[in-house]
Amino acid sequence: MEYQTEVVIVGAGAAGFGAALSLVDAGKNVIMLEKGDRYGGAGMFGAEGLFAVGSKLQQASEDDKTRHYKLQDAIEEMLNYTHHRSNARITRAILEKSADTIAWLQEHGMETELVNNTQEVHQDHAMVYHQYIDKFAAFDRMKDYFEAKGGLLLTETAGQDLIYQENQIKGVKAVKADGETIEISCQAVVLADGGFVGNAEMVAEALTIAPEFLYSMGERKATGDSFTMLEKLGVETRQHRYFENHAATVVSKTNPKWRNIAVFTLTNLPFLWVDAQGKRFVNEEIVYDFALWGNATYTAGGYYYYIMDQAQVDFLKTNVLDWTQSFERTFVTLAHQPMTHQVGPFPTLDSDLEEAAENGAAFKASSLQALAEQIGCSSQSLKETVETYNTAIQQKSDTEFGKSETFLKFPIAEGPFYAVCPISTSLGTIGGIPANEAFQVLYPDQKPVKGAFVAGNNATGMYDNSYPTLEGISCAFAWNSGRIAGESAVKLLNQGVSAYYC
Known part of the structure; x- marks a missing residue:
């Protein structure tokens, strides 16, 4: 079966929806692929909320620390945590967009509430955790919005290969759960399928502990498909594969x-x-x-x-x-x-x-x-x-x-x-696919793969080798990187390949 569209999004979690809604809002034709039989991913099934700084809810807070917590405070907190072994431009891009994303989510059907930080030692920190309200119904509303805007969601459909011709992305090959293969012609792809925690071989290669001591709470269907597709094009994905370590469990x-x-x-x-x-x-x-x-x-x-x-x-x-x-x-x-x-x-x-x-x-x-x-x-x-x-x-x-x-x-x-x-517990993997602040996928020489964008747990840049202590930051990274990747794809479509990558 063959399709034709402007942008293909691989993965229908928070990052995928962030990109998809940004694209259909700009009037673009989008097909979103979801490997599982249900959309939402870790951004729905696992997360309960997301980080933001400077949101209207924070500005209206009665807590002085929260009202006075500024963008630069959050940026410095993140960069200090990573000892500046992270991309400061990506960090700024994500955090700078975070307040607007809270309003943007509301506009697209997801209400949030600003709550006390959910970990005991963070009670003296400014409130940053924006908890979802009725998240499952909200994701349903976003899916309906996406489809009403002309988007097509294909569930039980996994990205398999990128079609790369004339030095740019030309399409995506995918396979359905029943084995049927499909080919989608497109001008850009956003790779947002959640990392590689469901791929035992990739996990074992990235771990510095014995695999038997890692308990995964992540998406089993996140099997690193985007990593495999990009490696065929010469992208290096093995240097920054880390785990979202989170507590321990028995x-x-x-x-x-x-x-x-x-x-x-x-x-x-x-x-x-x-x-x-x-x-x-x-x-x-x-x-x-x-x-x-x-x-x-x-x-x-x-x-x-x-x-x-x-x-x-x-x-x-x-x-x-x-x-x-x-x-x-x-x-x-x-x-x-x-x-x-x-x-x-x-x-x-x-x-x-x-x-x-x-x-x-x-x-x-x-x-x-x-x-x-x-x-x-x-x-x-x-x-x-x-x-x-x-x-x-x-x-x-x-x-x-x-x-x-x-x-x-x-x-x-x-x-x-x-x-x-107790043993190590991971919410998933973070990083692997190199990117810049526009979430363009990069070759080892730092030049972009034309037409390829990345978002969410796939993307390298904001973390060093461990999950930060700012509550809700990985979910915020998913939504915000997805939005940025989608907006970058809009610019590519509007400007054309030559002008966009000049």
């Missing part, structure tokens, strides 16, 4: 559907954590910043253990603990409920831990030496770690990592002892 080695609320909740608390050597590796309060927690876990080898003794387990079975579990604010913000800053009790914790052990996610031993043998670390290292930690609790001072006195509560004293193993 998973079963045998049952991917296994969940245990008590074990998961305890993972979100700053107990005693040790790495594969049986040593502490971080102030466990890092649990309250998901990006940094994710980075620390990844750096530790992709996994660690939180350690408890029976006295701690018994306490948690019968008492309310006046600590905040790190995901509470995320959940209650979404549900518009008040914070409790409490967890527990967990009356079935003994059996919960047994269940975790049966699933290969926890260990129990009568002695620290036996526990060390089970988790594969030096018994001497674990013994010394516990002794040092217990001393910190007695002295109410953690001279090793600086944990707050509030969290120096549970000594590790008498068995049985427990070790629960």
